[in-house]
Structure formats: C-alpha cells, structure tokens
Amino acid sequence: MSTPALVTTPLAAAYEYCAARTRRASSNFYWGFRLLTPERRRSLCAVYAFCRAADDIADEPGATADPERLLARWRAELDAVYRGRPRHPIGVALADTVERFAIAREHFEAVITGVETDLRRDRYETWEGDLAAYCHCVASSVGLIAIEIFGYQNPSARQYAVHLGLAFQLTNILRDVAEDARRGRIYLPREDLRRSGCPEEDVLAGHCTEAFRRVMAFECARAGEHYGRARFLLAEEDRPTLAPAEAMRLIYEQLLRRVMFRRYDVFGPKVRLTRPEKAGLAMAAWARPHLSFLYRLVG
Incomplete structure (x- = not known):
C-alpha cells in the first residue's frame, strides 16, 4: 500500500507513476480513459491514482495497523497539493492537474470522507x-x-x-x-x-x-x-x-x-464483462456523437 513519500518527484515521472497504477488496477474506468487526449488521460490517471490510494485503505484495513492514520497522511498530502508543495508522486501529478483544470478541493475532501465512513461503518x-x-x-x-x-x-x-x-x-x-x-x-x-x-x-x-x-x-x-x-x-x-x-x-x-x-x-462467480465487450461499448460511446455530427453535416 502506497503512503505519501518524503521526497518530490519530477512531473513526467509522477504522471507515469499514476498511469502505471491505473493500468495495474484493470478498472472498468480505463476504457473511458482510452477516449481522452494524452493530456487529459494523464490527468485523469492522477485523479484515479489518488482515489484508489485512499480507497485501498478501506478495502484492505488489515494491511496496516492504523488505517485512519494512513488516511490522515493522504489528507495532509491533499493539503500539500493545494498549497503547491506535494511530496508523493501522486500528489505531484495531482497538483499539476488541479491547477490545469481548476478542480475544487471539496471534491477530493469528499472522497476522503467517504473512505472514513467505510472505516467506521459496515451497515447503512x-x-x-x-x-x-x-x-x-x-x-x-x-x-x-x-x-x-x-x-x-x-x-x-x-x-x-x-x-x-x-x-x-x-x-x-x-x-x-x-x-x-x-x-x-x-x-x-x-x-x-x-x-x-x-x-x-x-x-x-x-x-x-x-x-x-x-x-x-x-x-x-x-x-x-x-x-x-x-x-x-x-x-x-x-x-x-x-x-x-x-x-x-x-x-x-x-x-x-x-x-x-x-x-x-x-x-x-463475480459479474464481469470481457475485454472485447468493454472495448465495443467504449467504441459505441465514441461513435454516437461523431456519427450524429456527420449525419447533420450531410443532412
């Protein structure tokens, strides 16, 4: 499980760290990422890496003796992101992303609040x-x-x-x-x-x-x-x-x-889709607006 590091990371390496983490996760979200430009894709990978790092604390609470303390470190890293002084590779990439796209901090705070809820509750x-x-x-x-x-x-x-x-x-x-x-x-x-x-x-x-x-x-x-x-x-x-x-x-x-x-x-067995099924659905999502544009153009 990743914890905020004590040294800064060059921006390109930080984004690659986040991209590698996203690829390893084999998430259903990855197929949506494939439809983005490289700049937007790498920024979304930074967001995903942060959210995944926080979420893993709740999904694997036995992996650390003090999950709430580990989550507090990620909250501190988020604070460092918005002060322009990130330390972890995820934080370095995220700081660039939130500046480029003017993303409000409250949304990331909400993610951490959700993980805290997972640590403290098992019924709703x-x-x-x-x-x-x-x-x-x-x-x-x-x-x-x-x-x-x-x-x-x-x-x-x-x-x-x-x-x-x-x-x-x-x-x-x-x-x-x-x-x-x-x-x-x-x-x-x-x-x-x-x-x-x-x-x-x-x-x-x-x-x-x-x-x-x-x-x-x-x-x-x-x-x-x-x-x-x-x-x-x-x-x-x-x-x-x-x-x-x-x-x-x-x-x-x-x-x-x-x-x-x-x-x-x-x-x-867990409900899943195959890679070809996911790829086909992603292509359908991309094609619809572009085909609609062509129909309007020639219509």
Missing part, C-alpha cells in the same frame, strides 16, 4: 441521507472531478455526474455483495432488507433466497433510475467531450443487466 439504515450520502462521496465526487477534465458547456453536466456516480456505486455494491459479506459488510440498506423480508444473516451466509432477490431487484431498479436521470441530463452539445463518461455508463449498465440476468444471484 436507509438510502436517502445515509447510503446515498456515502455513494455521493466515493463516486459522485469523482464524477464531478472527471467532468472538469473531460470538459463541458451545459451546467446540467454537474447533475449528470452526480446521478452517474450514484448509479455506478450502486452497481458496484450489487455485484460485490458476496465479497463485502465476507468482510462482514452489508451496504444494502437495512430499511430495504426489512421491507423485503430478508434477514442480514442470509446475506452474510450467501443465501440467494426469494427475499434476497426482492431486495436486489429493488436496488437494481434504483440504480436504473439514476442511469435514466443521467441520460436525460446529458446535453447534446456535451456528448463529444463526455464520451468517456458515456463509455463508463454503457459498461456499468451492462454489468447491472448481468446481475439482473442472473436473477440476482451474485454469490457465484
């Missing part, structure tokens, strides 16, 4: 104001950062990013139920579990009962609603620059469909 009572707030911190905030790098014209892009982030994180929660249960975590809201008649013990034991399927269907519908809101909020003039975000949307919506196709049994 409700969606509104509880799990939704967590999802906003760890996902919507990242979206609000990303659109500044992608570029946009219509202010509706900000709400587009918020709803897309909520949908992405819900999709991750739904496909990772088994993995989280093995760590003693349940992100499905207790309110929804009770409404569906699904005891927490069934989730922790990996029992795909009819009650579990009901709560999963409910949460899938909720995620679908946020994908729908995002699609509605995407202005036509922003489709070309936000094609990377649309690539991610297509990939994550397909993951959600796979969960539904399995009749919500997520206790077997």
Whole structure:
C-alpha cells in the first residue's frame, strides 16, 4: 500500500507513476480513459491514482495497523497539493492537474470522507441521507472531478455526474455483495432488507433466497433510475467531450443487466464483462456523437 513519500518527484515521472497504477488496477474506468487526449488521460490517471490510494485503505484495513492514520497522511498530502508543495508522486501529478483544470478541493475532501465512513461503518439504515450520502462521496465526487477534465458547456453536466456516480456505486455494491459479506459488510440498506423480508444473516451466509432477490431487484431498479436521470441530463452539445463518461455508463449498465440476468444471484462467480465487450461499448460511446455530427453535416 502506497503512503505519501518524503521526497518530490519530477512531473513526467509522477504522471507515469499514476498511469502505471491505473493500468495495474484493470478498472472498468480505463476504457473511458482510452477516449481522452494524452493530456487529459494523464490527468485523469492522477485523479484515479489518488482515489484508489485512499480507497485501498478501506478495502484492505488489515494491511496496516492504523488505517485512519494512513488516511490522515493522504489528507495532509491533499493539503500539500493545494498549497503547491506535494511530496508523493501522486500528489505531484495531482497538483499539476488541479491547477490545469481548476478542480475544487471539496471534491477530493469528499472522497476522503467517504473512505472514513467505510472505516467506521459496515451497515447503512436507509438510502436517502445515509447510503446515498456515502455513494455521493466515493463516486459522485469523482464524477464531478472527471467532468472538469473531460470538459463541458451545459451546467446540467454537474447533475449528470452526480446521478452517474450514484448509479455506478450502486452497481458496484450489487455485484460485490458476496465479497463485502465476507468482510462482514452489508451496504444494502437495512430499511430495504426489512421491507423485503430478508434477514442480514442470509446475506452474510450467501443465501440467494426469494427475499434476497426482492431486495436486489429493488436496488437494481434504483440504480436504473439514476442511469435514466443521467441520460436525460446529458446535453447534446456535451456528448463529444463526455464520451468517456458515456463509455463508463454503457459498461456499468451492462454489468447491472448481468446481475439482473442472473436473477440476482451474485454469490457465484463475480459479474464481469470481457475485454472485447468493454472495448465495443467504449467504441459505441465514441461513435454516437461523431456519427450524429456527420449525419447533420450531410443532412
């Protein structure tokens, strides 16, 4: 696990460090990155590397004796980024990125707050104001950062990013139920579990009962609603620059469909897409605005 270093790193090397970290992660987001110009891609890699470093603290709490102290070091590095005195390679690249794209610090602070929540909680009572707030911190905030790098014209892009982030994180929660249960975590809201008649013990034991399927269907519908809101909020003039975000949307919506196709049994092999499937969806996201432009040109 990476911790803030005590020496500075040349800018080019810092960006390469972040790019290598992104490549190793094999994230679904990488396919959206591929649609960016080199400058914007490397900046998004810097953002991803920072968020991943923070998130890994919550995902691997046993890897360090004091995860909250390690997270505090990353908060200190973020402070150094915005004071122009970063030390870690991720911080060096991030300082250049936030200056180039005028990215507000509050979004990065929200990411850290979300990780703190993960360290302190393993249950959520409700969606509104509880799990939704967590999802906003760890996902919507990242979206609000990303659109500044992608570029946009219509202010509706900000709400587009918020709803897309909520949908992405819900999709991750739904496909990772088994993995989280093995760590003693349940992100499905207790309110929804009770409404569906699904005891927490069934989730922790990996029992795909009819009650579990009901709560999963409910949460899938909720995620679908946020994908729908995002699609509605995407202005036509922003489709070309936000094609990377649309690539991610297509990939994550397909993951959600796979969960539904399995009749919500997520206790077997993890729901995934193949590399060709991801590449095809990314190309579809890139092609749509460009083909629309050509049709208007010749029409």
